[in-house]
Amino acid sequence: MSGPRRVALATCLVTGVVLAVTVVLAVRAPVAGALINLGIALSVAPASAVLGLVIARRRPRNVVGPLLGLVGLTTALNAGRDVAWWYLAERHPDELPSLNWLAALADQSAVWIFVAVALLLLYFPDGRVPGPRWRWIPPTLIVCAALDHIGTSFDPMEFRAPLQHIPRPWAPLPVPLQAVGLAVFVLELVLVLVCAASLIVRFRRSDEMRRAQIKWLALAGMAIPLYPLACLVEILLWGRPLWVSAAIGLAGLIGIPVATAVAMLRHDLYDIDKALAATVTYGLVSATLVGIYAVTSVIGGVLLGRESTVAAAVATAVCAVALSPLRTRLQRGVDRRLYPIRRAALAAVDALSRDARSGDTRPEQLESTLRTALRDPGLRVGFQVPGTEGYVDVAGGRVDPAGAVPVELGGREIGVIRPGSTGVRPELLRQVGGAAATLVEVVRLRLEVAQALREVESSRARLVQAGYSERRKLERDLHDGAQQRLASLGMAFRLAQRHLDDGSVDVNAVLDQGVAELGTALAELRRIAHGLRPGRLDDGLGPALTELVRTVPIKIDLDVRTDQLPDDVATTAYYVVSEALANAVKHATAGRIALSVSRSDGQLLISVSDDGRGGAALSHRSSIADRVAALGGTLRVHSPLGAGTMVEAVLPCAS
Amino acid sequence: MRVVIGEDSALFREGLARLLADAGHEIVGKAADATALVATVHAQRPDLAIIDIRMPPDHTDDGARAARQLRDCHPDLGIVLLSQHLETRHSVELVTRGHFGYLLKDRVFDVDDFLDAIRRVAAGGSALDPEAVAALITRRRDDPLAALTSREREVLALMAEGRTNKGIARRLWLTDRTVETHVSSIMAKLGLADTDEDHRRVLAVLAWLGQQAPG
Numbered sequence: 001m002s003g004p005r006r007v008a009l010a011t012c013l014v015t016g017v018v019l020a021v022t023v024v025l026a027v028r029a030p031v032a033g034a035l036i037n038l039g040i041a042l043s044v045a046p047a048s049a050v051l052g053l054v055i056a057r058r059r060p061r062n063v064v065g066p067l068l069g070l071v072g073l074t075t076a077l078n079a080g081r082d083v084a085w086w087y088l089a090e091r092h093p094d095e096l097p098s099l100n101w102l103a104a105l106a107d108q109s110a111v112w113i114f115v116a117v118a119l120l121l122l123y124f125p126d127g128r129v130p131g132p133r134w135r136w137i138p139p140t141l142i143v144c145a146a147l148d149h150i151g152t153s154f155d156p157m158e159f160r161a162p163l164q165h166i167p168r169p170w171a172p173l174p175v176p177l178q179a180v181g182l183a184v185f186v187l188e189l190v191l192v193l194v195c196a197a198s199l200i201v202r203f204r205r206s207d208e209m210r211r212a213q214i215k216w217l218a219l220a221g222m223a224i225p226l227y228p229l230a231c232l233v234e235i236l237l238w239g240r241p242l243w244v245s246a247a248i249g250l251a252g253l254i255g256i257p258v259a260t261a262v263a264m265l266r267h268d269l270y271d272i273d274k275a276l277a278a279t280v281t282y283g284l285v286s287a288t289l290v291g292i293y294a295v296t297s298v299i300g301g302v303l304l305g306r307e308s309t310v311a312a313a314v315a316t317a318v319c320a321v322a323l324s325p326l327r328t329r330l331q332r333g334v335d336r337r338l339y340p341i342r343r344a345a346l347a348a349v350d351a352l353s354r355d356a357r358s359g360d361t362r363p364e365q366l367e368s369t370l371r372t373a374l375r376d377p378g379l380r381v382g383f384q385v386p387g388t389e390g391y392v393d394v395a396g397g398r399v400d401p402a403g404a405v406p407v408e409l410g411g412r413e414i415g416v417i418r419p420g421s422t423g424v425r426p427e428l429l430r431q432v433g434g435a436a437a438t439l440v441e442v443v444r445l446r447l448e449v450a451q452a453l454r455e456v457e458s459s460r461a462r463l464v465q466a467g468y469s470e471r472r473k474l475e476r477d478l479h480d481g482a483q484q485r486l487a488s489l490g491m492a493f494r495l496a497q498r499h500l501d502d503g504s505v506d507v508n509a510v511l512d513q514g515v516a517e518l519g520t521a522l523a524e525l526r527r528i529a530h531g532l533r534p535g536r537l538d539d540g541l542g543p544a545l546t547e548l549v550r551t552v553p554i555k556i557d558l559d560v561r562t563d564q565l566p567d568d569v570a571t572t573a574y575y576v577v578s579e580a581l582a583n584a585v586k587h588a589t590a591g592r593i594a595l596s597v598s599r600s601d602g603q604l605l606i607s608v609s610d611d612g613r614g615g616a617a618l619s620h621r622s623s624i625a626d627r628v629a630a631l632g633g634t635l636r637v638h639s640p641l642g643a644g645t646m647v648e649a650v651l652p653c654a655s
Numbered sequence: 656m657r658v659v660i661g662e663d664s665a666l667f668r669e670g671l672a673r674l675l676a677d678a679g680h681e682i683v684g685k686a687a688d689a690t691a692l693v694a695t696v697h698a699q700r701p702d703l704a705i706i707d708i709r710m711p712p713d714h715t716d717d718g719a720r721a722a723r724q725l726r727d728c729h730p731d732l733g734i735v736l737l738s739q740h741l742e743t744r745h746s747v748e749l750v751t752r753g754h755f756g757y758l759l760k761d762r763v764f765d766v767d768d769f770l771d772a773i774r775r776v777a778a779g780g781s782a783l784d785p786e787a788v789a790a791l792i793t794r795r796r797d798d799p800l801a802a803l804t805s806r807e808r809e810v811l812a813l814m815a816e817g818r819t820n821k822g823i824a825r826r827l828w829l830t831d832r833t834v835e836t837h838v839s840s841i842m843a844k845l846g847l848a849d850t851d852e853d854h855r856r857v858l859a860v861l862a863w864l865g866q867q868a869p870g
Contacts, residue, residue, distance in 0.1 A: 476714070479709070479739055480664065483739060484664040484666050484667050485666060487666075487667050487670070487760055487761075487763070488664075488666035488667050488669070488670040490763070490764045491667075491670035491671065491673075491674050491763055491764070492670060492673075494674065494763075494764055494766045495670075495673055495674055495677055498677065498766065499677075
């Protein structure tokens with residue numbers, strides 16, 4: 001076991017014993033003074049001692065752990081001393097006068113708490129003094145504290161409660177020695193301040209990690225200058241220290257061990273800048289509110305008489321009204337100094353990236369994250385989804401890029417960030433955009449995949465639907481056409497048959513009519529079969545298209561250069577041409593159509609262009625688009641108003 | 656007898672009308688859609704209506720719906736539904752109420768059988784297409800019909816088509832008495848009350864089959 005660790009363990013154990021004794025004494029003499037001291041001891045000492053031990057276990061060579069334990073032990077001893085006096089005063093008051101020498105010796109033992117805290121600040125966080133020139137400080141401080149301790153034993157002032165009636169055991173020191181004692185005290189005070197100031201020196205020289213650690217301690221350490229300040233204000237206003245100073249003092253006492261532990265062990269766990277800024281903000285808000293309350297109630301008291309409830313109510317109301325605007329103003333000011341918005345935004349983006357990587361959150365949260373971090377609830381993040389134009393949000397809604405800052409990755413624009421208010425500078429957005437580029441890339445790719453999936457799903461549903469409606473139409477055609485014709489033919493023959501014997505039937509005519517009906521039924525069946533799949537496709541796409549073109553009443557320049565094609569490719573190509581021609585005839589009022597089909601590089605290129613009025617839009621939902629997509633091809637319609645329409649399909653066809 | 660035809664295909668409608676007229680029936684009305692059919696029947700009060708299931712306006716089961724409507728107003732009207740395809744959704748329920756027939760259109764070619772069936776329906780009996788019967792009889796698993804002999808099965812099918820004992824005897828080249836024996840055996844095996852009245856018995860059988868049919 002390392003030295004520091006042994007010391008920390010021993011400190012922790014002694015602290016435990018002291019606390020146990022203190023509790024027993026306080027329970028046996030439960031007077032106010034004892035209980036207050038017990039409360040202070042219990043709220044500070046165990047945390048310091050245990051956290052000191054934890055730090056010593058995790059950082060065995062670092063003296064910060066034992067020093068924190070020492071803070072706990074000195075606090076416990078000091079509180080235990082007072083509890084013991086209260087106990088004696090309550091239970092054995094007769095013994096007190098004979099113990100006045102001990103009272104004098106222990107009178108100023110609180111000085112050791114300051115020494116412990118000062119050393120903690122000096123050695124924090126790496127367990128070494130900031131430099132060789134600082135080495136003389138710890139021994140000097142300890143000697144000064146010891147001299148001060150001894151010197152104050154001869155102080156002629158009356159003891160504090162409950163020993164106020166006990167006479168001092170020794171005569172005051174001669175004047176020269178008193179002067180020396182004062183000098184020692186001043187030196188001691190300076191050294192404590194120097195130890196605190198060492199943190200500033202360290203902060204200047206340190207890297208980001210050390211700085212974060214120091215900030216954690218500073219967060220709790222703020223209570224040290226605030227506490228006397230608050231006491232002073234309260235004494236000035238109300239004549240005695242009240243709850244505000246007590247709260248600050250306690251927060252500091254509990255905060256220092258906790259902050260030390262966090263800084264030593266998990267300084268990267270929380271955003272210290274944010275915590276620091278928030279603490280400062282709320283500290284200032286509280287202080288200002290106390291000030292406002294005090295001033296208002298003093299003025300109210302002068303106007304309305306002391307102890308006026310109306311004055312108190314007015315003061316409270318003024319505070320309540322002032323709270324919200326005050327908080328906003330102060331927060332803005334404090335944040336500007338301590339937690340610049342830029343750092344907040346970058347930290348938020350970093351945190352989001354980390355959480356997204358670990359799967360704790362979805363990168364789609366980017367917009368709301370930036371809104372919070374940049375304090376701009378109207379901020380929008382638009383993603384450029386591959387294969388589409390413009391920008392969309394994660395729900396698929398359009399994002400207008402006007403006034404937005406582009407997000408780029410590898411020289412390509414992959415998204416935009418558009419501020420909702422003018423308060424956010426474009427330069428800041430550009431930086432944030434740079435940091436968030438990978439997130440934007442991930443989101444836009446996810447959007448693309450989701451969109452493609454939706455497309456495929458709806459296309460599949462449409463293909464199935466189209467299949468069903470084709471079948472229904474086919475059934476209707478058969479039912480209304482050939483089936484009825486054949487059924488009536490059957491009935492006609494039966495009718496004739498029934499009258500064969502009575503000679504009233506012209507057999508020749510009946511048969512003629514029957515054959516004619518059969519011919520018609522055959523023609524209908526052939527037409528239906530052709531609708532299922534153009535029969536001429538068996539001869540190849542060229543002949544089938546030539547025949548198709550013959551049925552169109554517009555001049556068509558046909559240029560088909562293909563050899564044998566896979567059946568599905570040829571059929572799809574046929575229907576693309578067929579629909580494009582039908583649209584040109586129906587809607588475009590075209591005078592001439594150019595149709596070309598060619599094959600190159602394992603692709604079949606189909607192009608149908610007319611000289612009509614343009615402005616056509618082949619819906620992506622059309623069955624032709626689905627057929628093309630089903631083969632893995634692409635379909636494009638270019639149709640500017642007044643300049644004709646061009647339909648282009650590319651079908652993959654490996655030979 | 657006086658007949659109304661509801662059929663949207665003119666070819667089939669006219670052919671059927673000629674066939675029926677030739678057999679001595681009077682065609683008192685022809686309708687090409689369900690609405691006109693209902694109006695014609697209300698106006699003409701025929702003995703029999705021959706109705707195509709699929710007709711305008713919806714081209715789905717308009718004919719069957721019209722039949723249901725007519726049945727509610729005219730309990731004694733004979734109704735024969737014709738269908739291109741087999742579908743038992745409407746047929747079984749309507750058949751069990753008597754005065755009803757359900758036949759595939761192809762049956763028209765067996766002219767004598769067809770004329771016999773419509774006569775039966777007009778007289779208050781039933782006519783169910785053999786294919787519909789086959790579907791009712793075969794479409795089951797935990798089968799009480801398994802207890803029947805193959806001959807009894809044949810007799811049951813013909814009963815379900817709506818035929819009389821005499822008709823069944825003629826079909827199967829049996830004597831009337833033998834058929835009667837088979838019938839009472841079937842009724843006993845299916846747990847149905849036997850009765851001498853032909854069409855009541857048919858209805859009992861059909862109702863039983865209809866209840867047993869899944870879905």
